[in-house]
Amino acid sequence: MEYEGKLVVEGFDWGPAVTKVVVLLNYFDKTRNFDKTEFAVREYITTEKGKEFKDRVITDVYYSDEFGNRIDYKGDYISMELKYDPNEGSPMYYDFSTGFNKWHDYLVVAKLLGGQETHLTNGKFYFPEVQGVDLRGEFVGAEGHSLTYASYKPANASEENRRPLVVWLHGMGEGGIDPLITLYGNKVTSLFGEVFQNIMGGAYVLTPQTPTLWLQYEDNVASWQKNKGQDSIFLKDLKELIDEFADKNYVDKKRIIVGGCSNGGFMTMDLILNYPDYFAAAFPVCEAFYPKKLKKDRLLPLKDMPIWFVYAKNDFTVPPFKYERPLLKMFNKIGASNIIVSEFDDVHDTSGKYEKDGKPYQYFGHFSWIYFFNNECVNNGVSIWKWMSEKTK
Secondary structure (H helix, E strand, O other), rough: OOOOOEEEEEEEEOOEEEEEEEEEEOOOOOOOOOOHHOOEEEEEEOOOEEEEEEOEEEEEEEEEEEOOEEEOOOOOOOEEEEEEEEOOOOOOOEEEOOOOOEEEEEEEEEEEOOOOOOEHHHHHEOOOHHOOOOEEEEEEEEOOEEEEEEEEEOOOEEEEEEEEEEEOOOOHHHHOOOOOHHHHOOOHHHHHHHHHHHHHOOOOOEEEEEEOOOOEEEEOOOHHHHHOOOOOOHHHHHHHHHHHHHHHHEEEEEEEEEEEEEEEHHHHHHHHHHOOOOOOOEEEEEOOOOOOOOOOHHHHHHHHHHHOEEEEEEOOOOOOOOOHHHHHHHHHHHHOOOOEEEOOOOOOOOOOOOOOOOOOOOOOOOOHHHHHHHOOOOEEEEEHHHHHOOOOO
């Protein structure tokens, strides 16, 4: 049976959460008032352990349009807002056997007063934050490597008003062929949001996705820990994609900025090392470029490039003592003049919404991209997003 409704998915610091269930009212007495206690939502997910279920807490119920927007009259749809937090409500999981984030085999059963029962699965996911984003990008470079990508185009871009381009490069967990994984594995959706776009004055956003991982340096080797500074096999094809996107849109080519986290931080460094005159600025986050074999002559062309490093001291996945700190010492030795560093003690919730044992919720130290996506990296009163908006060659 095909049920009518939607599962609203939104992006947060920890990843995605199903925040709302929208159902079509097949039979319902609209003359009576209702209370949220008369509704129930049960979530089923399938893992390697089998099928698990959890009863979700309903925080509000109201009439809405088919997309979950509240309306002030008795319409044909009802929305049930759900409680969510870093440990509740995620339709995504990290598959340790592959190293990729994946969507759960997901089912929600919503029970309404009067006996109506609605079943909604993955096919009913609705992503309001990316409705203006093109998710269909596919590219094959001259060297034969395939990349998928999502892209955002600002409404104010024109021949007379060329806009900057921000390239975001995902971490290892977001590889694959589904750009939605790239956008929701981290809170990349913030780059399409009103705050970021207003600060940038309107910016293109390009989020390429590798089918494996950026740190892959041989066609048959995909272990990121074995890469000791070798170029990615995707390097030239990724640069070709960026070139093509810039050529086909109203991009200000003096304002192309690249950044990414973890594997994507490696790829950020790989790009700027190989194309030092191309980018206006870079922002590697918990970057995984192994610097030990990096020669001074390769680093010198970056001496004056604006680069903002972001990482946490307690990152045990990509330890700063092995990656960022040796690299920053090398930059210091060549007299690099435009390096900014945001070094955090740890990664914790700063919204005041999520706690554990009476303290702000602690994320893994590797998750320092949270501070970037919340625009919480600040230097001399200037936030990282403001800094990006000012960069030009």
